[in-house]
Amino acid sequence: MNETTTAPVIEVRNVTKTYGEKVAVDDVTFTMPPDAILGLLGPNGAGKTSLIRMITTITAPDSGAIFFQGQALNGYHPTQIGYLPEERGLYKQMYVGEQLLYLAQLKGMTAKAAESRAREWLAKFELEGQWQKKVEELSKGMQQQVQFIATVLHEPKLLILDEPFSGLDPVNANRMRAEILRMHANGTAVIFSTHRMEQVEELCEYIVLIDRGRNILQGKVREIRRQFMEHRYRLNFSGELPPALAERYTLLNPTVSGVDIQLDAHLTSNDLLRDLLNIGVEIQGFQEILPSLNEIFIKRVSRVAAAEQPSTTP
Numbered sequence: 001m002n003e004t005t006t007a008p009v010i011e012v013r014n015v016t017k018t019y020g021e022k023v024a025v026d027d028v029t030f031t032m033p034p035d036a037i038l039g040l041l042g043p044n045g046a047g048k049t050s051l052i053r054m055i056t057t058i059t060a061p062d063s064g065a066i067f068f069q070g071q072a073l074n075g076y077h078p079t080q081i082g083y084l085p086e087e088r089g090l091y092k093q094m095y096v097g098e099q100l101l102y103l104a105q106l107k108g109m110t111a112k113a114a115e116s117r118a119r120e121w122l123a124k125f126e127l128e129g130q131w132q133k134k135v136e137e138l139s140k141g142m143q144q145q146v147q148f149i150a151t152v153l154h155e156p157k158l159l160i161l162d163e164p165f166s167g168l169d170p171v172n173a174n175r176m177r178a179e180i181l182r183m184h185a186n187g188t189a190v191i192f193s194t195h196r197m198e199q200v201e202e203l204c205e206y207i208v209l210i211d212r213g214r215n216i217l218q219g220k221v222r223e224i225r226r227q228f229m230e231h232r233y234r235l236n237f238s239g240e241l242p243p244a245l246a247e248r249y250t251l252l253n254p255t256v257s258g259v260d261i262q263l264d265a266h267l268t269s270n271d272l273l274r275d276l277l278n279i280g281v282e283i284q285g286f287q288e289i290l291p292s293l294n295e296i297f298i299k300r301v302s303r304v305a306a307a308e309q310p311s312t313t314p
């Protein structure tokens with residue numbers, strides 16, 4: 001096996017990018033995990049697109065370096081990448097089929113191979129009747145699916161998808177999600193960029209969280225959620241809650257059949273369960289509450305901001 005096949009698909013090392021005075025990407029370092037879809041997350045203006053534009057060689061870093069399968073990015077690598085930008089970029093006046101063939105040939109495919117694959121892909125999205133339509137005649141969602149097809153047609157090693165589901169109805173979003181997962185299972189590396197944290201939880205096992213140009217958190221989603229756990233449990237019960245419960249614990253979000261229990265850090269879930277049984281709670285359900293990525297993001301950002309506050313002590 002040669003060295004490049006075992007190297008990570010993308011490695012970003014100490015990359016910085018400025019536009020005039022604006023530092024859009026500030027010393028970002030991360031490596032694509034070998035098996036997981038990577039979620040590139042951050043609020044509007046965080047620097048995600050600036051980073052992606054460097055990975056796709058549209059722009060170059062001011063400092064730092066990006067490696068594709070162990071090689072410094074070069075002019076050949078864009079043919080190995082499929083990029084679906086947030087701002088869709090199809091030629092509106094061109095016919096769908098003609099456009100797909102044109103874009104696939106730019107990525108090095110022959111017209112013949114591109115045509116048979118384009119027809120297969122259009123059929124998957126039930127768009128086979130659109131070959132002879134102009135892009136501007138399609139609905140927004142259909143245009144997005146055509147652009148997705150243009151992104152994947154040349155079977156890139158790396159797929160970069162910026163908000164791919166925006167504007168799609170649930171059926172088409174699910175269809176696209178299934179295709180992304182299928183390609184990933186077949187060995188395509190995927191970077192999924194979004195500010196919609198809940199979508200990341202459905203698709204990604206690994207995240208890189210960017211805020212104001214900086215990488216403020218990265219790792220496996222499950223481990224990050226554990227790291228930010230708050231010893232909080234959701235209890236579902238039947239009947240009345242014994243008053244002793246409220247005397248012993250901090251209770252949150254009560255409803256007629258459920259309540260969240262905040263536990264002191266030195267107690268375990270088994271301690272709590274034992275106590276609930278002793279008190280006489282009729283337990284219907286019991287589950288640890290893991291924080292959502294949204295909550296983690298807000299917490300992490302506020303921690304970073306607090307650490308950056310200038311000291312008020314003289």
Ligand SMILES: Nc1ncnc2c1ncn2[C@@H]1O[C@H](COP(=O)(O)OP(=O)(O)OP(=O)(O)O)[C@@H](O)[C@H]1O
Pocket residue numbers: 019022023024042043044045046047048049050051086194195
């Ligand atoms: N060509 C440019 N010239 C000047 N400033 C830019 C340019 N491109 C981006 N910026 C600035 O760099 C910062 C990062 O922008 P970027 O588009 O990378 O963010 P983003 O995370 O992709 O945001 P969004 O989720 O809104 O797409 C922003 O403050 C933006 O205004």
